[in-house]
Amino acid sequence: MFAQYDDYDALGLAELVKKGDVKSSELVEECIARIERVNPRLNCVVHPMYEQARAAQPSTGPFQGVPFLLKDLLQTVRGVPTSSGSRFFAGMPADRDSELYVRYRKAGLVAVAKTATPELGLLPVTETDLHGPTRNPWKLERTPGGSSGGSGSAVGAGIVPMAHGGDGGGSIRIPASCCGIFGLKPTRARTPTGPTASEGWSGFAIEHVLSRSVRDSAAALDATIGAEPYAPYHAPTVTRPFLEETTREPGRLRIGFHWEAAMLGDVHPDCIAAVKDAAKLLEELGHDVEEVRPQHDREHLTRSFFTVVSANTAAEIDEGARRLGKKARPADFETATWLGAQMGRSFDGATTLLAIRDLQTETRRLAHRLGDYDVILTPTLGRPPLEVGALRPKGLEGKVQDFVKALNLRGALKLPGLLERTLRDVFAFIPFTPVANFTGQPSMNVPLFWNAENLPIGTMFTARFGDEATLFRLAAQLEKARPWAARRAPNHAGLAS
Numbered sequence: 001m002f003a004q005y006d007d008y009d010a011l012g013l014a015e016l017v018k019k020g021d022v023k024s025s026e027l028v029e030e031c032i033a034r035i036e037r038v039n040p041r042l043n044c045v046v047h048p049m050y051e052q053a054r055a056a057q058p059s060t061g062p063f064q065g066v067p068f069l070l071k072d073l074l075q076t077v078r079g080v081p082t083s084s085g086s087r088f089f090a091g092m093p094a095d096r097d098s099e100l101y102v103r104y105r106k107a108g109l110v111a112v113a114k115t116a117t118p119e120l121g122l123l124p125v126t127e128t129d130l131h132g133p134t135r136n137p138w139k140l141e142r143t144p145g146g147s148s149g150g151s152g153s154a155v156g157a158g159i160v161p162m163a164h165g166g167d168g169g170g171s172i173r174i175p176a177s178c179c180g181i182f183g184l185k186p187t188r189a190r191t192p193t194g195p196t197a198s199e200g201w202s203g204f205a206i207e208h209v210l211s212r213s214v215r216d217s218a219a220a221l222d223a224t225i226g227a228e229p230y231a232p233y234h235a236p237t238v239t240r241p242f243l244e245e246t247t248r249e250p251g252r253l254r255i256g257f258h259w260e261a262a263m264l265g266d267v268h269p270d271c272i273a274a275v276k277d278a279a280k281l282l283e284e285l286g287h288d289v290e291e292v293r294p295q296h297d298r299e300h301l302t303r304s305f306f307t308v309v310s311a312n313t314a315a316e317i318d319e320g321a322r323r324l325g326k327k328a329r330p331a332d333f334e335t336a337t338w339l340g341a342q343m344g345r346s347f348d349g350a351t352t353l354l355a356i357r358d359l360q361t362e363t364r365r366l367a368h369r370l371g372d373y374d375v376i377l378t379p380t381l382g383r384p385p386l387e388v389g390a391l392r393p394k395g396l397e398g399k400v401q402d403f404v405k406a407l408n409l410r411g412a413l414k415l416p417g418l419l420e421r422t423l424r425d426v427f428a429f430i431p432f433t434p435v436a437n438f439t440g441q442p443s444m445n446v447p448l449f450w451n452a453e454n455l456p457i458g459t460m461f462t463a464r465f466g467d468e469a470t471l472f473r474l475a476a477q478l479e480k481a482r483p484w485a486a487r488r489a490p491n492h493a494g495l496a497s
Contacts, residue, residue, distance in 0.1 A: 001026070001029065001030050001033065002022050002026050002027060002030045005027070005030050005034075005158075005494065006158055006494045008161070009161045009162070009211070009212055009213035009215065009216050009485070010063050010066045010068075010109075010160075010161040010162040010211065010213075010216045010219075010220075011062065011063065011213075011215060011216055011219055013027060013065075013066045013161065014062060014063045014064045014065060014066050014108060017058075017064050017065035017066070018060075018064055023065070024056075024058050024064070024065025024066075024110060025054065027065060027066060027067050027110075028053050028054060028056075028067050028110055028112060029054075030067075031053075031067035031112050031159060031160055032048075032050055032053075032112060034157075034158065034159045034493035034494070035048070035112070035113060035154075035159055035493075037493050038137070038157050038159065038491055038492075038493045039159075041135065041140060041491055042134065042135050042137060042140075042144075042153050042154075042157055042491060043116060043131065043132055043133065043134045043135060043150075044115055044116055044134050044135075044144070044149070044150040044151075044153035044154045044157070044159070045069070045113045045114070045115055045116070045150065045154065045159075046072055046083070046113075046114060046115065046116045046131045046150065047072060047080065047081065047083070047113060047114040048112075048113045049077070049080060049111055049112060049113050049114065050112065050113070052077075052080075052111070053067065053110050053111060053112040053113075056110045056111075058108045058109075058110050059105060059106050059107065059108045060108065061106055061107035061108035061109075061223060062107055062108060062219050062222075062223060062243075063107045063108040063109045063162075063219070063220075063223070064108035065108060065110060066108065066109055066110065066160075066161070066162075067109075067110050067112045067160050068104060068109035068110060068111050068112065068160060068162065068163065068164070069111070069112060069113050069114065069115050069150075069151055069154050069159070069160050069163040069164065070101065070104075070111050070113075070114050070115065070163075070164045071114070071115050071117055071147075071148050071150065071151050071163070071164045071165050071166060072084065072085065072114040072115060072116065072117050072150070073085065073117040073120075073121050073147065073166060074098070074121075074166060074193070074194070074195070074200070074207065075098045075100050075101050075164065075194070075195070075207065076094035076096065076097060076098045076101065076195050077094060077097055077098075077101055077111060078093075078094055078095065078096050078097050079093050079094065080093060080094060080114070081093050081094070082094055082114075083130060084117065084119065084120050084121070085116065085117045085118050085119040085120065085121070085126075085128040085130055085131065086119045086120060086128075086130060086332070086333060086334075086337070087129065087130050087332055087333070088317075088320065088321075088328060088332040088333060089320060089324075090130060092324065094195075096195065098192075098194045098195035099192040099194045099195065099228055100164075100191060100192050100193075100194060100207055100224060103192070103223060103224040104164070104220075104223070104224065106223070107220070107223035107224070112160075114150075115148070115149075115150025115151045115153075115154055115163060115164075116128070116131055116134040116149060116150030116153075117146065117147045117148065117149065117150060118146045118147050118149070119333065119334050119336075119337045120313060120316055120317075120337055121146070121147035121166065121168060121171060121205075122147070122309075122313060122336065122337055122340060123146055123147065123336065123391060123426065124145055124146045124147070124169070124170065124171070124174050124391075124426060124429055124430045125143040125145065125146045125149065125386060125388075125390070125391050126143065126144060126145070126146040126147065126149025126150060126153075126175075127143070127388060127389065127391075127392070128334065129334050133388045133389070134149045134150050134153055135153065135388060135491075136153060136156070136178055136179060136385050136455075136489075137153055137156045137157035137179065137489035137490070137491040137492060138156065138178075138179065138180065138385070138454065138455055138456060138489045138490065138491070139385070139453070139454075139455060139490070140491060141387055141388060142178070142384075142385040142386065142387060142388065142455065143178060143385050143386050143387070143388055143390070144156065144175050144178050144179050144385070145174035145175035145176075145177065145178035145179070145381075145385065146171060146174060146175065147166070147168070147171040147174075148163075148164075148165030148166060148167070148171050148172055148174075148175050148183075148210060149175050149178075151163035151164060151165045151175065151209075151210050152165070152174075152175025152176060152178060152179040152181065152183070152210050153175070153179060155179065155181050155210050155211065155212060156178075156179030156180055156181055156489055157489060157491055157492055157493050158488070158489075158492045158493045158494045159493050161211060161212050161213070161216060162209050162210070162211040162212070162216045162217075162220065163209060163210055163211075164207070164208075164209055165183065165207070165208060165209060165210045166200070166205055166206070166207045166208075167183075167185040167205065167206055167207075167208070167433075167437065168200055168201045168204045168205030168206075168309070168437055169201075169204065169305070169309065169430060169433060169434045169437050170185075170380075170430050170432075170433025170434060170437070171205075172184070172185050172208060172209075172210055172445075173185055173380050173433050173443060173444065173445040173458070173460060174380070174381060174430060174433060174445075175210060176210050176380070176445035176447070176458060177380035177381050177385075177445045177447070177456065177457070177458025177460075178381075178385040178456065178458075179210075179456065179489075180447045180450070180456030180458075180484065180487060180489065181210055181211065181212055181445075181447055181484075182210070182211050182212065182213065182214055182217055182444070182445065182446060182447065182475065182479075182484075183208075183209075183210045183211070183217075183444065183445045184208060184217050184221075184442065184443070184444040184445075184468070184471065184472075184475075185206055185208065185436060185437070185442060185443045185444070186206050186208050186221060186235070186442055186468055187206075187235045187236070187440060187441065187442045187465060187466050187467075187468060188203055188206060188233070188235060188440030188465075189203075189206070189227045189231055189233050189234050189235045189440075190206060190208075190221070190225060190226075190227075190235040190442075190468070191206060191207050191208060191221070191224045191225065191226070191227070192207070192224070192226070192227055192228050192231070193205070193206075193207065193227070193228075193231070194228065196319070196323070198227075198228065198230060198231045198232055199231070199232060200312075201308065201309060201312045201437070202308050202312060202356055203232075203233075203440065204308070204309075204434075204437035204438055205437070207224075208220065208221060208224075212485050213479070213485060214246055214472065214475040214476050214479050215243060215246045215476070217472075218241075218242035218243045218245060218246050218472050219242070219243045221242050221468065222241045222242050222243055225238070235466060236465070236466035238466075238468075238469065239469065240469075242468060242469065242472050245468075245469045245472040245473050245476075246472050246473065246475070246476040247476070248473050249473065249477065250287075250470060250473035250474045250477055251473075252286055252287060252288065253282075253287045253288070253374040253375055253470070253474065254287070254288045254372065254373050254374050254375075255279075255282055255287050255288065255289045255290075255373060255374065255375045255376070255377055256289075256290060256291070256292035256370060256373040256375075256376050256377070257275055257278075257279045257289060257290075257291055257292065257376070257377035257378065258275075258291060258292050258293060258294060258376075258377075258378060259271065259272045259275050259378060259379055260293060260294055260295070260296065261296070261298060261382060261431035261432065262294070262296040262298060262301055262431055262432060262434065262435045263298055263301060263302045263305070263427035263428075263430070263431040263432075263434060264298050264299060264302045264423075264424050264427050264428065264431070265382050265424060265427050265428025265429070265431045266382070266428065267379060267382045267431065268382060268383045268384060270384050270451040270457050271379035271380075271381060271382060271383065271384070271457055272379065273449070273451075273457075274379060274448065274449035274457040274458070274459050275377060275378060275379050275459055277448065277449050277459075278377055278446075278448050278449070278459040279377060281448065281478070281481060281482065282377070284481075285477060285478075285481060289377075292370060292373070292376070294366060294369060294370060295369075296362075297362075298431075300358065301359070301362060301434075301435075302423070302427050303355075304355040304356075304358045304359050304362075305355075305359065305434050305438065306343075306423060307344075307347055307351065307352060307355035308352065308355050308356055308359065308438075309340070309344075310340045310341065310343040310344035310347070311344035311345075311347055311352045312344070313337065313340050313341045313344050314341040314342070314344035314345045315344070317333070317337075317341050330405050330406060330408050331406075335393075335398075335401050335402050335405045336393075336401075336422065338405045339401060339404065339405055339419060342408075343419070359438040360438075362438070362439075363438060363439040363440075366435070366439060367439075367465075371464070374463065374464070374470055375461050375462065375463050375470060375471070375474060376461070376462045377459060377460070377461055378432045378459075378460050378462070379432055379457075379458070379459065379460065380432060380433065380445045380457075380458035380459060380460040381429060381430060381431075381432070381433070381457075381458065382428050382429055382430065382431040382432065383428065383429050384451060384453070384455050384457055385455055385456075386429060390425070391422070391425055391426060391429070393421070393422055397421060397422075401419075401422075432460060433460070435462070436462050439465070440465055441462050441463060441464065441465050442462070442463050442465075442466075442467060442468040442471055443460060443461065443462040443463075443471075444460065444461050444462075444471050444475060445458040445459070445460055446458065446459055446460075446461060446475055446478055446479075447484045448478065448482055448484070450487075461474060461475070
């Protein structure tokens, strides 16, 4: 075992491997031991790959020999199942490695296990019928968020210094906020999507990592940068490696801040307090900070975003059924997933395309209204980490949804109140993160604030399209001004049980 495991980030561990101070096999065994120690409490790992990891001959890349976890959604490893948190897809081994996984492997990372995700990555909490609820290392009764909830919980608990995630509506930034770690959503098309699609959720979704340190995130993006040649669009080129950006001062930035929700729902005082605290810190660091008013049409944005996501959910189920050669039935899916897909099927093509155009119109409006600012600061979430089960419909509402799903009553989807309360609860939790998904801008969660319950409350920084460089420079400055890496959650794998 390697007792100093917690003293280093992923790049630091790789340097030790390169110098011969520790073997990759020792790091892998330490990672496995930590999974076995805390996973019974956290349920963040759902598919061990221990023997494959033990047999790996790691590449001599920037992360040579460092253990890594893959989110059990989208990215594939030949011979290993990708369940996507769903009974329908469970147990089907992949026939090839996805391009992003190939790049992780070339960077020297050693995949040790796959992490929990909500079904098809649809919800901002990680609680599935297939695997059960994943829990937050800061407080087991709370969610680690989603959809990269297993990865967030694992990094927050010190199982690995860095893990894979994906972000279609905040799914890197949400768990990063809930688990007190760093998480950046790159610019649209900055990394490959794959393995079966050239874009996710009509371009909303992008793959990257959750990490304890800023520089690990930067180096991981350097190692995976670039869409596949056949992708429908490509991100702007970059001036220099992102890892180098973390060593540069950000200069005096013009930063606008607000806590005006873009989606339906009120914002919790703790989340507002986190933004005020971050704004004060930014002023102390010499930045020009002022309050802004984006003036979102919240109901319209919520409806448009849901329309696009639900239509994509229906398409993902239908594509999966075609690929697997079996019929998708209501009983194969959770109620929220099936009803969301059925809503997607209820929209005609023109309605879905109009929703996409409306979100593109909002993107242009925001670019004009807020384009003079280098960075926009908001809460990451509208609430502190929710209690496990908080988003599951209860009582009569839950029974009616289950009944409509079981009988596949598509016409009943338009019944007043069938889905409205569930959607309001979801978007009240994530009223800020989806914006950067439909605009395509880079956006990051930075863990600067913990509330009176010792729960992390993230702050979110969003830059202009293509400008991850500014975010990495600013994040490194904030990390130095208020370090977070040494904070330990009560259920940290490095602490005595």
